[in-house]
Amino acid sequence: MLGKIGLLVLAFVVGAVWLVVLRLKDVPLLPLVAYGLLLLGLVAGLLWPGVFGRRVTRRRVLTFVGGPVGLGTLGLYLAVVYYVTDLPVLVALAAAVCLVEGVAVLLRGRRGAGGSGGRHTRRAFLAGGAGLVLGVLSGLSVGHVERQRRELSARREQERQAATRAPSSRRRIVDDAVRVFPIHTGDTIVTYGQFYGGLDGWEGLNGYVRTLVDKAQIAVPVYAYLIDHPRHGLMLVDTGVNWEQAHDHDGYYDMTSRLLTQRDEYRMTPGQDLRVQLARLGYDAKEITTVFLTHVHDDHAGGLRYLPQATVVMDRRDWEYGVLYPHSFDLVKDNLSFPAFDSGALGAFPGSQDHFGDGSLVLLPTPGHSPGHMCVLLRLDAGSVLFMGDTLYTLPHLATGQVRQMTIGGPDTVHQIEAARRIQHLLASDPGTVPLFAHDNTRYQSDLVASAFAQGVLGEAGLRELRTHMEAVLTPDWRLRPGHAPRFVPPASGTGSGRVEFR
Template identity: 75%
Template sequence: MLKTLSKIALLVPALAAAAVWLIVLRLKSVPMPLLVPYGLLLAALPAGLLWPRVLGRRSTRRRVRAFPGIPAALGTLALYLAVVHHVTDLPVLLALAAVAALTWAAPAFLRARRAAGGRAAAQTRRAFLAGGAGLVLGVLSGLSPGWVERRRGQALARGERQRQQAVRAPGARRRIADGAVRVFPIHAGDTIVTYGQFYGGLDGWEGLNGYLRTLVDKAQIAVPVHAYLIDHPRHGLLMVDTGVNWEQAHDHDGYYDLTSRLLTERDEYRLSPGQDLRVRLARLGYDAGRIGTVFLTHVHDDHAGGLRSLPQAEVVLDRRDWDHGVLYPHSFDLVKENLSFPAFDSGAFGAFPAGQDHFGDGSVILLPTPGHSPGHMCVLLRMDGGSVLFVGDTLYTLPHLAVDQVRQMTIGGADTARQLEAARRIQALLAAEPATVPLFAHDNTRYHADRVVPAFAHGRPGKEGLRELRTHMEAVLTPGWRLRAGHAPRFVPPESGTGPGRVEFR
């Protein structure tokens, strides 16, 4: 009985590890017809090694290693190389192969000494070959880091040349300094998400169930990542969020460590040379090195990646996000000594029981909106003729303001309740301030493309431009925050059958 319990104690973690690996592969879009037989092999291997007869009356552990074992090992190696491997792993892989070869060679030498005649000679040859291969692999492992870094350096240098070409392309502007507050939307890349993650919060995409559905449902869409430059006559150059950086999109697997790579998709970000934050700033007539403050709505990497281009900036974010949010340290490496955490002690602001008057003059108000992340916050900016509210990811698009009809995937439980409460506070603020317009981080609707971009083309929409944005908002949403006809999202599969689909509004 004790022996059986011990075997079960070994089998359970082995099956759990196999299940986690299968989930990772599914997250990376490995098709189910391939995963099912592969998963059966993974399950059969530990079960067969512990109970050989479970695979047949004549089965032995040696047969188990040869039949389920070898295909499972080769399949694991092939899948790893196909969907996880990056050139930065090469030194580690060579080192592991060297250790394996030397580990096999050592007992082979011992067996050769005990053997006699031709068998001893054969064992000795195999041992020498394995030992020699191990030494060669070890030397290559030591030499490979330099080659890997040179290869990555060459790729990044090509990217830098492409960005410089984009900066020099015709149509660049000069900064206008006339004492007005200006805001410039910056399309800083795209991210690939499942349609349900973006629009399915009322269809079961919530909490753990929502995350599990992302493993199965691969109906994907590409959505923009918007950052915003603020040119303020009193407070200098500011930004709300920073978008995606070049390495995230073009050297994704090198940018993230192995654990992060296992939990993310290789093509989750897209960024053209013209969308790079440094290029966009330069094309608008600004120097990235002059950005003094970044207001980070939250620490997720599609909002924080561009911080690597702004190492001199003070980064203002809610401490709860820094302490408990999902962040990737590499995006913060260059600014981690420049962080500032608001106390939210300036008193109530409209529907919000607490806020932070950041500069003390009412020009920029920080509003806590937790839920999407532990310390998510929105930013209200006063401009000539009205205000803009940078919503971050509390609500993805203008139709998401109809939170009882259109909802993104939420974390679940108390976090979902907090996010809905924040959404309703935003509704109340917009209702109470008719000269305030919302600006979103991922809006993929006509509101951003056809209204926000033209209105802020020169950074200064004025009272009339803000009024036109509110008019469009009222054409999409009723006073009771319901969608009007013709504005409900619908997924349209890609015509080719592969790649992201698109969203129609009907």
């Protein structure tokens, strides 16, 4: 009895995880409940078949409950997870099932008596033949899938080349100035509460559960930043998402990753491809020598696929304990560099890393959003810029007592708020420093940052304009001024992504 109860608990946990995944994939609630009840009935019927009646056997439970459950599972998988690259695997599994069934039937026939042996032999022959046919089809389907993938890749490359030749392209500027170019690598679709609801219960496990049921979604930008340094070469802070993540999502991620991500989580136009934007600025992705990765999340690491030659500088804790998708790191996993943060304190930060040893670029540990999140401080001629990563999403998020993104909870939330306060101290103590965000969906990023860095050089006028806007949004004690509190506006059609107003 204890063993059966243990199996029931295990099945309940596995089933609950599967149902949560299906809900994440937007399966309607009513069929999900019906499917969940069937799963529960199947497990209970197999463990205690008598609950359905004295004459009910496990074989009948498998036939009358297991059959619908199997078909439902297959249908849900095909609807929300299946991708063409799975075809050879699925056909091969079906072939294996047929061959095993054939062997099992043949063995039962040999143990049987009377005239049943011939019947079992015929059934075994049919099952084995079906298995062989499916095995051949599995092999043939591999070539079909590969051709389809090559055709898709060729179309993507044509679109990229056409976007690269756009009239907006320009020649690279070569001088002694340190240049910074914001690169908008598309948008990600997130839940409004995930982005702005950290003070309204979106924290820890409760926050993640709410992302499953709350479908108030918004599109927010994903930025990487190119640094052209006269002494240290070409560098990137983060890499944004890549073309495959946005347009071939299911092909980019493996089956497990597909279960945990949304097919439409990224949007990107051909002109937003990282390689296209670098080319339009007069650069080549192959020239990038260093990537400073604020953290390992895939909307910051996807572009690493285009930079196999680059050294990737990141906190070791993020590599060892962060949530990463290996495919984004496949080509650079041997090029990782982990800072020791042993260059001494910097303002309110107890540790820092002077990466080049000349004070031009300093790494600051800001854990919380991920175990090893870090920010990057770059010195310019007119001042400094602080690349925020995801410590804070937008300028209004600097008002940590009024606006907060979803946090992991527990000590991680404490660490993230501590990091935010250290950033507040840094910005307050140095009026020549301005923040640059990875996901800012406000006018600060779309208008002012875009204008100030249009030529890559932050002049005194641009610095003054950014700081003036900061002071118009935030008080000296880091409170929002009137007119800058975010509010969700649902889509007019009732479906799709909403937008954010600031009042």
